[in-house]
Amino acid sequence: MEGAAAAAVAGPPPESPQAAAAAAAPGPGERRFPFPYRPYPIQERFMAALYSALEAGRVGIFESPTGTGKSLSIICGALSWLRDFEEKKQREEARLLALEESGEEGKERRASAEPGHAGSKGTAGEPDWVTAFVQKKEERDMVDRLKEEQIRRKKREDRLEKIRHNVHLKYAAKRKRSEEDETNRLLQLSKEVLSEGAGMDVLEQLDQNEEELILGEYESDEEKKVVSGLEEDDDDLEEEHVTKIYYCSRTHSQLSQFVHEVQKSPFGSDTRLVSLGSRQNLCVNEEVRRLGALQLINDRCMEMQKNKHEKKSDEENEGKKRRVSRTVCPFYSYEQMQFLRDEVLVEVKDIEQLVALGRETKACPYYGSRYAIPAAQLVVLPYQMLLHEPTRSAAGIKLKDQVVIIDEAHNLIDTITCIHSAEVSGSQLCCAHSQLSQYMERYRKRLKAKNLMYIKQILYLLERFVAMLGGNVNQNPTCQAVSQTGTVLKSINDFLFQSQIDNINLFKVQRYCEKSLISRKLFGFVERYGGPATAVKTNKENQKLAGLQSFLLTLQQGSDKKEPAGPPQSPPMEAENDQLRTASPLMQIEGFLSALTNANQDGRIILNRQGTVGQSSLKFLLLNPAVHFAKVVEECRAVIIAGGTMQPVADFRQQLLSRAGLDPARLVEFSCGHVIPPENILPIILCSGPSSQQLEFTYQTRDLPQMMDETGRILCNLCNVVPGGVVCFFPSYEYEKQVYTHWEKMGLLTRLATKKKIFQEPKKANQVEQVLVEYAKCIKRCSQAGGQMTGALLLSVVGGKMSEGINFSDDLGRCVIMVGMPYPNIKSPELQEKMTWLDKTMPTAAGQAPSRVLIENLCMKAVNQSIGRAIRHQKDFASILLLDHRYARPAIFNKLPQWIRERTQVKTAFGSAFAELRKFHRGKLDTS
Numbered sequence: 020m021e022g023a024a025a026a027a028v029a030g031p032p033p034e035s036p037q038a039a040a041a042a043a044a045p046g047p048g049e050r051r052f053p054f055p056y057r058p059y060p061i062q063e064r065f066m067a068a069l070y071s072a073l074e075a076g077r078v079g080i081f082e083s084p085t086g087t088g089k090s091l092s093i094i095c096g097a098l099s100w101l102r103d104f105e106e107k108k109q110r111e112e113a114r115l116l117a118l119e120e121s122g123e124e125g126k127e128r129r130a131s132a133e134p135g136h137a138g139s140k141g142t143a144g145e146p147d148w149v150t151a152f153v154q155k156k157e158e159r160d161m162v163d164r165l166k167e168e169q170i171r172r173k174k175r176e177d178r179l180e181k182i183r184h185n186v187h188l189k190y191a192a193k194r195k196r197s198e199e200d201e202t203n204r205l206l207q208l209s210k211e212v213l214s215e216g217a218g219m220d221v222l223e224q225l226d227q228n229e230e231e232l233i234l235g236e237y238e239s240d241e242e243k244k245v246v247s248g249l250e251e252d253d254d255d256l257e258e259e260h261v262t263k264i265y266y267c268s269r270t271h272s273q274l275s276q277f278v279h280e281v282q283k284s285p286f287g288s289d290t291r292l293v294s295l296g297s298r299q300n301l302c303v304n305e306e307v308r309r310l311g312a313l314q315l316i317n318d319r320c321m322e323m324q325k326n327k328h329e330k331k332s333d334e335e336n337e338g339k340k341r342r343v344s345r346t347v348c349p350f351y352s353y354e355q356m357q358f359l360r361d362e363v364l365v366e367v368k369d370i371e372q373l374v375a376l377g378r379e380t381k382a383c384p385y386y387g388s389r390y391a392i393p394a395a396q397l398v399v400l401p402y403q404m405l406l407h408e409p410t411r412s413a414a415g416i417k418l419k420d421q422v423v424i425i426d427e428a429h430n431l432i433d434t435i436t437c438i439h440s441a442e443v444s445g446s447q448l449c450c451a452h453s454q455l456s457q458y459m460e461r462y463r464k465r466l467k468a469k470n471l472m473y474i475k476q477i478l479y480l481l482e483r484f485v486a487m488l489g490g491n492v493n494q495n496p497t498c499q500a501v502s503q504t505g506t507v508l509k510s511i512n513d514f515l516f517q518s519q520i521d522n523i524n525l526f527k528v529q530r531y532c533e534k535s536l537i538s539r540k541l542f543g544f545v546e547r548y549g550g551p552a553t554a555v556k557t558n559k560e561n562q563k564l565a566g567l568q569s570f571l572l573t574l575q576q577g578s579d580k581k582e583p584a585g586p587p588q589s590p591p592m593e594a595e596n597d598q599l600r601t602a603s604p605l606m607q608i609e610g611f612l613s614a615l616t617n618a619n620q621d622g623r624i625i626l627n628r629q630g631t632v633g634q635s636s637l638k639f640l641l642l643n644p645a646v647h648f649a650k651v652v653e654e655c656r657a658v659i660i661a662g663g664t665m666q667p668v669a670d671f672r673q674q675l676l677s678r679a680g681l682d683p684a685r686l687v688e689f690s691c692g693h694v695i696p697p698e699n700i701l702p703i704i705l706c707s708g709p710s711s712q713q714l715e716f717t718y719q720t721r722d723l724p725q726m727m728d729e730t731g732r733i734l735c736n737l738c739n740v741v742p743g744g745v746v747c748f749f750p751s752y753e754y755e756k757q758v759y760t761h762w763e764k765m766g767l768l769t770r771l772a773t774k775k776k777i778f779q780e781p782k783k784a785n786q787v788e789q790v791l792v793e794y795a796k797c798i799k800r801c802s803q804a805g806g807q808m809t810g811a812l813l814l815s816v817v818g819g820k821m822s823e824g825i826n827f828s829d830d831l832g833r834c835v836i837m838v839g840m841p842y843p844n845i846k847s848p849e850l851q852e853k854m855t856w857l858d859k860t861m862p863t864a865a866g867q868a869p870s871r872v873l874i875e876n877l878c879m880k881a882v883n884q885s886i887g888r889a890i891r892h893q894k895d896f897a898s899i900l901l902l903d904h905r906y907a908r909p910a911i912f913n914k915l916p917q918w919i920r921e922r923t924q925v926k927t928a929f930g931s932a933f934a935e936l937r938k939f940h941r942g943k944l945d946t947s
Contacts, residue, residue, distance in 0.1 A: 050070060050099075052066045052070075052099050053095060053099065053284075053285035053286070054091070054095050055091070055283060055284055055285060058095075059088065059893075061083070061692060061694060062087065062088050062091070062092045064691055065081070065083055065087075065089070065092040065096065065689065065691055066092050066095055066099070068687075068689040069081065069093065069096035069097060069659065069689075070096050070099060072657060072689075073097065073100045073104075073422055073656075074100060074104075075657075075687075076657050076685070077685055077686070077687045078652060078658045078659075078660075078676060078685055078686050078687070079659045079660065079661075079686075079687045079689060080660050080661075080665055080668050080686070080688045080689070081659055081660070081661040081662075081665075081690075082661070082668075082689065082690040082691070083663065083690075084663050084664070084691075084692075084693045084887070084916065085663040085664075085887060085890075085891060086694065086695075086890060086891045086893070086895065087691065087693060087694050089663060090276070090280045090426070091284065093266070093424060093426065093659075093661065094280055094281055094284050094286065095285070095286070097264050097266075097422070097424060097659075098286045098290060098397070101264060101422075105262065112165050112168075115162060116162065116165060168260065261393065261394060261395070261396060262420070262421065262656075263396060263397070263398055263422065264396065264397050264421070264422045264423075264424060265400065265418070265421060265422065265423045265424070266397060266398070266399050266400075267399070267400050267401060267402050267404070267405045267406075267423070267425055267426070268401070268402070268425075268426045268427050269401070269427050269434075270401070271370055271401065274399050275369045275370060277399060277426070278292065278368070278369040278399055281367055281397070282367050290367060290396055290397055291364045291391075291394060291395045291396045291397070292367045292368075292395065292396070292397040292398075292399065293363050293364070293388050293391040293392060293395040293397075293398055293399070294369055294373055294388065294400070295392075295398060295400040295401075295404060295414060296370050296385075296388075296401065296404075297313060297401070297404075298316045298317055298320050298385050299313045299316055300370055300374075301373065301377070301383075301384040301385040301388065302316060302320065302383075302384075302385060303350055303374060303377045303378050303383065303384060304348055304349070304350055304383075307319050307323075307348070312606075314538065314606040315539070315606075318536050318538060318539030319539060320348070321536060321539075322536055322539055323348040324348070324351065348383065350381060350382060350383040351383050351386065352381065352382060352383075355381055355382035355387075356383055356387040358380055359376060359377060359380050359387035359388075359390075360388075360390035360391045362376055362380070363376075363387065364394055364395065373388060389415050392414075392415055400414075400416075402425070402434050402438075403438055404416070405423065405651070406435055406438055406647065406648070406651070407438050407439070407647075408647065408650065418650070418654040418655050419654050419655075420654075420656045421654075421655055421656060422655065422657050422659075423651060423655050423658045423659070424659045424661060425658070425659070425660050425661065426661050426662065427661075428660045428662045428665070429665055430880075431660060431671070431675070432644050432674055432675055435647055435675075436640075436641045436644050438647075439641045439644070439647055440614065440640055440641050441607075441613070442607075442611070442636055442637070442638040442639070443611045443637050443638075444635070445485060445488050445490060445631070445632040445633045445634065446604075446632075446633040447604035447607055448481050448484050448485050448488075448492070448604070448608065449481075449485060449490070449494075449495075449496040449632070450604045451481055451604035451605045451608055452481040452485070454541055454545055454604070455474060455477060455478055455481070455541060455605065456478060457544075457548075458474075458541055459471070459478070461544075461548075470535070473528065473535070474537075476523055476528055477528065477532075477537075479520070479523070480520055480523065480528070480612070481608070483518040483519055483520050484518065485632065487514070487518050487626060487637065488501065488628060488632050488635040488636075488637065489503065489628060489635070490632030490635075496632040497632075498631070499631055499632040499633070500631055501628045501629065501631060501635055503628060504629060504630065505628055506625060506626070506628070506848045507626040508623050508624070508625050508626075509623065509624045510619055510623060510624070511619045511622060511623070511624060511639075515615070525612055525615050525616050526616055528612060529609070529612050529613050529616060532605075532609045532612070533609075537605070538606045541605055542605075611637065614639035614641075617639070617641070617646075618646070620643070621642060621643040622639055622640055622641045622642055623639075623640045623642060624637060624638070624639055625637070625638040625848060625849065640849050640852065640853075642852065642856045643678065644674065644675060645674065645675050645676075645677075645679040646678075646679075649679040652676065652679045652680070652681055653679075653680065663887060664880075664883040664884055664887045664916055665690070666690075666879070666880075666914055666915065666916050666917070667875075667876045667880070667914040668688060669876060670873070670876050670880075672686070673861060673864070674857075690916075690917055693890065693918040695893055695894075695895060695896070697922055699890070699894075699895065699896040700890060700896065700897060700899070700919070700922055701897075701899070701922075701924075701935065701936065701939045702898070702899040702919050702923040702924070703898070703900050703901070703923070703924050703925075703926055703932050703935065703936070704901045704906040704912075704924070704925045705900055705901065705926055705929065706904035706907065706925070706926065706927045706928075707927060707928060707929060708729035708730070708732060708733050708929050709729070709732045709736060709929045709933075710729060711928070712725055712726070714902050714903050715904060716750070716838060716839025716840065716903055721750075721754065721839055724761065727758050727761045727762070728765065730838055730902065731758075731761075731762050731765070731770075731771070732767070733836075733929070734767075734812070734836070735767065735770050735771055735774075736929075736933055737836070737900070737936065738771060738774040738775045738809070739774060740933075740936060740941070741809075741833050741834040741898070741936070742802070742809050742830070742833055742940060743798050743801075743802065743809070743829075743830030743832075744794065744798045744810050744812075744813065744827065744830055744831045744832055744834075745775060745810070745811075745813070745832075745835075745836065746813045746815055746821075746827055746831075746834070746836070746888065746889070747813070747835075747836040747838065748815050748816065748817050748822065748835070748836065748837050748841075748885045748886075749815070749816055749817070749838050749839075750817055750840075751816060751817075751841075752816050752819065755780075755814055755815075755816055758838075759779065759814065771812060773807060774808065775808070775809065775812035776797045776801075776808065776810075776811045776812070777811070777814065778790055778794045778812070778813045778814065779813075779814045780813070780816055780819055780821050781820075784820055787820045790813075791821075791825070794811050794813055794831070797811040798810045798811050798830050798831060810830070815885075817841040817881045817882070817885050818841065818881055821888070822881070822884055822885040822888070823884050826891055827889050827891075828889070828890075828891035828892060828895055829895060832888055832897055833889075833896075833897055834889075834898045834936075834940075835886050835889045835897060836899075836900045836902065837882055837885060837886060837900070837902060837903075838902050838903075839902065839903050840878050840882070840905055840906070841878055841881050842874060842878045843874065843877050843878070853870075853873065854873060855870070857869040857870050857873055858870050867910075875910065875914065876914070879911065879914040882901075882915075883914075883915065883916055886899050886901075887916070898936055898939055898940065899919065900936075904927075
């Protein structure tokens with residue numbers, strides 16, 4: 020059910036292709052959009068507004084409720100614009116080239132450059148002949164560039180056309196891969212035979228294997244050329260400038276759904292689309308995949324690439340010194356990745372299909388998909404890859420003059436904040452210090468001076484961080500009590516000065532961590548010799564014995580691999596090392612070091628001192644997300660921020676776009692209604708309950724027994740008239756539990772259970788699916804059996820697992836109830852700091868302080884997401900009940916989505932509200 024919000028509505032199928040064409044045919048002055056069926060009027064308006072925003076190079080906030088076919092509208096609107104834009108561009112190129120060839124352009128230039136009189140000057144004070152020469156050279160360079168682009172485009176199109184229609188090429192490539200596999204297998208066998216015959220000393224082999232743990236020479240502090248996995252001497256990579264649309268969403272499942280919509284659309288057969296993902300999602304090397312943690316997979320992959328590039332120099336030095344055999348990735352084959360690139364460009368594929376193709380072709384999907392970026396028209400990728408600049412650069416994504424569409428963007432500000440925030444615990448700091456100290460002691464004589472210098476700097480940083488938490492890095496963090504507990508916030512500069520690390524260049528330390536792969540080396544060291552508590556100052560025999568045991572284990576695993584039957588087995592020690600595999604403390608700390616390089620005014624450091632040093636933590640909180648979004652807005656031709664529920668949009672305008680330097684004239688907003696008829700939804704703001712108790716769920720009043728009783732009585736009455744499923748949202752897990760316990764004690768739970776079976780949202784994510792399945796089964800069973808039980812009641816939590824991305828369509832959500840207003844906890848130090856920062860840096864709006872606006876907006880975003888779980892398609896119907904009189908206040912009421920707001924009724928008394936609800940649901944039962 021996850022990601023259902025990203026799926027397009029299943030509209031009515033056309034009677035014939037001709038009917039579909041006629042359905043989308045434009046009226047006078049209207050634009051025509053190819054569409055797989057007759058589009059709804061709101062879809063036509065959405066596509067027209069999107070086309071105009073892209074054409075004019077705007078930044079747009081687009082809202083289209085779930086169930087209105089938003090994904091398909093984005094696809095058809097954006098790709099229609101891209102097709103028209105490319106056609107216009109190619110026509111203009113052809114015109115310029117034709118002028119050049121005919122010589123007319125030269126005549127025009129000479130005529131325009133002819134001086135009015137001798138010694139006349141150009142606009143910049145230069146003689147006219149100099150200006151004319153410069154202009155002529157620029158035009159000639161442009162024409163040469165256009166000719167080169169045409170050649171490359173023709174070459175790429177011919178290559179893809181051959182692959183598309185010539186199956187023999189595919190068979191030849193497969194046959195070649197089989198031959199290479201067989202050759203590699205025979206080579207491996209011969210190496211094993213030679214090794215056995217040579218009788219190599221086991222301990223000597225161990226010493227060579229240990230070479231992999233030694234940091235390589237760090238040659239320079241300057242930024243070195245990043246190994247991107249792309250060979251430099253291939254002219255295919257020098258692609259012509261292809262205007263692209265970068266589409267990103269929150270989850271891989273949402274991206275897959277979007278790709279499936281593209282496949283079904285009229286653009287599915289002729290769009291060059293590439294799906295990007297993390298190594299964790301795309302890696303097909305099982306040895307690397309088993310590492311589990313994303314950072315470990317990243318580091319291992321980079322290390323294997325480095326090994327491949329160093330292999331040649333190792334072979335050259337073989338006569339001088341015996342070198343360890345470095346592992347390279349068998350899927351990192353340039354030729355095979357070229358083949359995978361072309362396959363990706365020929366036919367639209369989602370992540371799963373890309374991975375399957377990588378396994379089949381023995382090519383790396385992660386790097387193969389990057390090869391496809393230059394020629395792609397539509398690039399589909401997750402939020403983090405686009406919004407985090409280092410990740411964006413590493414992936415080869417260039418945003419200059421391109422289009423970015425961010426879907427499911429209601430939480431965009433929070434996403435940017437989370438991506439660029441970082442937290443480390445005292446336990447992680449002490450653990451990393453212990454591991455790194457042992458590593459340095461063991462290899463001190465074999466490490467280069469520059470490596471030792473940087474390791475000592477990192478150790479000093481860790482020592483000072485622990486000291487800031489009130490601890491000693493050389494003592495057990497779980498046994499060190501913190502004298503002064505509480506939370507303290509500091510500016511970045513204050514933190515650097517007070518921790519006495521202001522004299523260390525954090526930019527250089529951060530770069531060293533990235534380039535040296537120190538966290539990967541340290542992880543390998545810990546895996547081999549144990550955790551931080553393991554002493555490494557043992558005698559040589561014990562060291563070799565520890566290594567010998569590891570080596571014998573690898574031999575055992577090697578013999579296991581020769582067994583013909585059964586699935587691949589995990590290493591025997593893997594279960595014990597699960598904790599190590601899922602987290603490496605130095606990797607977490609690298610993120611914190613990176614965060615400390617932010618500008619002083621854009622963030623704060625939170626020192627959270629708890630009972631012990633191990634429980635305490637340091638956290639970087641990003642206050643200004645606009646600083647990381649500014650480059651996207653500045654570089655792109657157009658940016659579209661889209662979602663099913665974008666209200667209230669003030670946060671996007673003020674906190675993100677305005678602070679990112681956007682000219683207000685460039686901003687455009689679009690919001691459309693829903694496809695459902697007005698009579699299919701009944702939103703009610705209820706101000707009082709059955710016993711006339713005013714409904715106001717503040718922190719002071721919501722715990723009162725009479726408030727919890729009144730809520731129970733409201734639900735009992737509703738469950739008598741609402742068929743199917745009722746979803747009731749509470750502000751927090753704690754309050755939901757408190758109310759549930761009170762109802763159980765007062766007997767209200769028993770009354771509710773006579774009409775609806777009661778389900779509670781679990782806190783653990785892995786239990787959510789099971790609860791939803793049982794909830795759906797119960798509703799289906801009750802609707803078929805009839806009788807006293809009419810369905811099920813699901814008690815959920817705002818901001819929990821079921822308030823976003825879950826589809827409560829049809830009988831699963833005939834009524835959605837919101838208990839109170841889910842304001843965030845204003846006692847949170849992070850929120851308090853954000854409020855203070857906003858009040859200092861932003862002007863008051865409509866007499867309200869920016870901090871107050873923030874609190875209301877956070878509350879209403881959460882409400883809008885939750886109540887949007889119902890009404891998922893055109894024929895769906897549901898009632899929505901907001902239990903709190905404060906929803907009727909204009910400032911709050913106006914932050915509801917327009918399509919709900921314009922149909923909402925405010926009821927001061929429960930009787931009239933109940934009558935409306937009963938009439939609504941009975942009317943729907945009669946017509947169904």
